[in-house]
Amino acid sequence: MNAESKALGESTLPPSDDPPPSLAPFGQSEALTIGVELELQLVNTNDYDLAHYADDMLRLMARRDLPGSVVPEMTAGMIEISTDVCRTADEALGQLTRIRDALVHSADTLNIAVVGGGTHPFQQWHQQRIYDKPRFHQLSQLYGYLSQQFTIFGQHVHVGCPDADTALYTLHCMSRYIPHFIALAASSPYVQGQDTAFDSARLNSVFAFPLSGRAPCVLTWDDFGRYFDKMTHTGVVKSMKDFYWDIRPKPEYGTIEVRVFDTPLTVERAAALAGYVQSLAAWFQNERPFAPIEDDYLVYAYNRFQACRFGLDAVYVDPVTGRHLPLREHLLETMERLRPFAEGCQAGGALAALRQEVLDNRNDARWLRERQGREQLLGEVIRQAALRFRGA
Known part of the structure; x- marks a missing residue:
């Protein structure tokens, strides 16, 4: 369950004459272990626009003995950090804090800053440089300007599953709670200097890429293997990395990977979100509280849009009953149900912290808007967000 580059960054070019690959066997993983990946912004300390300092940051971070990894991302104003395999949210927080502190020290050396958030509020996509890595250059040739527009920042959470069929069951149960993840993590209200009226505008950029959305509703690894074979025979898919789904299985790690979170403004919130995923799992x-079926996905896109647009103020449609209720209410009901499972995972503190955020109707998108309303200048908002990321 070590970090890997984001799915987009590991895709391959269109079909070749090579024989279709086969699906990897589902690996061994301790059930309910977690791993966290965060894509982070590198900004200058003049106007707080993105700074193309990934190479320098990677060079300085490579000198440090740290858990997890630090790797490049699609464009040169961003990097990705990850934890090792963790058993609890507190362990994940401990690792993220060590990496965060090293990042901040390295950034200070370079006179830049590191920031969370799902989008940079005012960067211009045409000014972004593709990171100098063959795969990224290949993707830039394939996707054109979309590659530069993909300068967005997300959190991925892996959770361990004891076997492949349990992984697929967990994935499809988890899909009902995608709106929870989006609303709790939303931190991307601004794009190209404008308030989008979305709490999470980042996910709108993901829709442009092929094979985004949700996984097919199959519940056995044999059936999933048949689906994978069909897709690879088309030549469109070369490996699991070509699926950009909101949640996808990661057979090489023995996990499923939840991919819809905006990067939070703090590592504390990132760890709490991982604890929430772990508690649900x-x-x-x-x-085994319910049996996932294809009809669960009838309202999937609607619920997903509501959470992106309105955050904690969204409407949630229950896929089974058709009941419409405030997403905030569904979150609180779910958190109450999860209490014993969170305690069993030592995630009670994470759940309590997120529950208080829901009761206070607060997420990072709201924090950013409040700062913008007070300061007027988005550059000052980013300066304050950089201070928040470093724990100030």
């Missing part, structure tokens, strides 16, 4: 894997 514990409920699903220990109790």
Whole structure:
């Protein structure tokens, strides 16, 4: 469950004459372990626009003995950090804090800053440089300007599953809660200097890429293998990395990977979100509370849009009953149900912190808007967000 580059960054070019690959066997992983990946912004300390300092940051970070990894991303104003395999949210927070502190020290050396958030509020996509890595250059040739527009920043959470069929069951149960993840992590209200009226505008950029959205509703690894074979025979798909789904299985790690979170403004929130995913997975894997079916996805896109647009103020449609209720209410109901499972995963503190955020109707998108309303200048908002990321 070590970090890997984002799916987009690992895609391949269109079909060749090579024989279609086969699906990798599902690997061994300790159930309910977690791993966290964060894509982060590098900004200058003059006007707080993105700074093309990835190479310098990677060089300085390589000198340090740290858990996890630090790797480049699609464009040169961003990097990705990740934890090792963790058993608890507190362990993940400890690793993220060590990496964060090293990042801040390295950034200070370079006179730049590191920032969370799902989008940079005012960067211009045409000014971004593709990171000098063959795969990224290939993708730039394939996707054109979309590659530069993909200068967006997300959090990925891996959770361990005991076997392949349990992984698919957990994935499809988790899909009902995608709006929770989006609303809790939303931190991208601004794009190209404008308030988009979305709490999470970042996910709108993902829609432009092929094979985004949700995984097919199959519940056995044999059936998934048949789906994978069909896709690889088309030549469109070379490996699991070509699927840009909101949640996807990661057979090489024995995990599923939740990919819809905006990068939070703090590592504390990132760890709490991982604890929430872990608590949900514990409920699903220990109790098998419902049987996922294709009809669960009838309202999937609507619920997803609501959470992106309105955040915690969204409407949630229950896929089974058709009941419409405030997403905030559904979140609180779910958190109450998860309490014993969170305690079992030592994620009670993470759940309590997120619950208080819901009760206070606060997420990072709201924090950014409040700062912008007070300061007027988005550059000053980013300066304050950089201070928040470093724990100030």
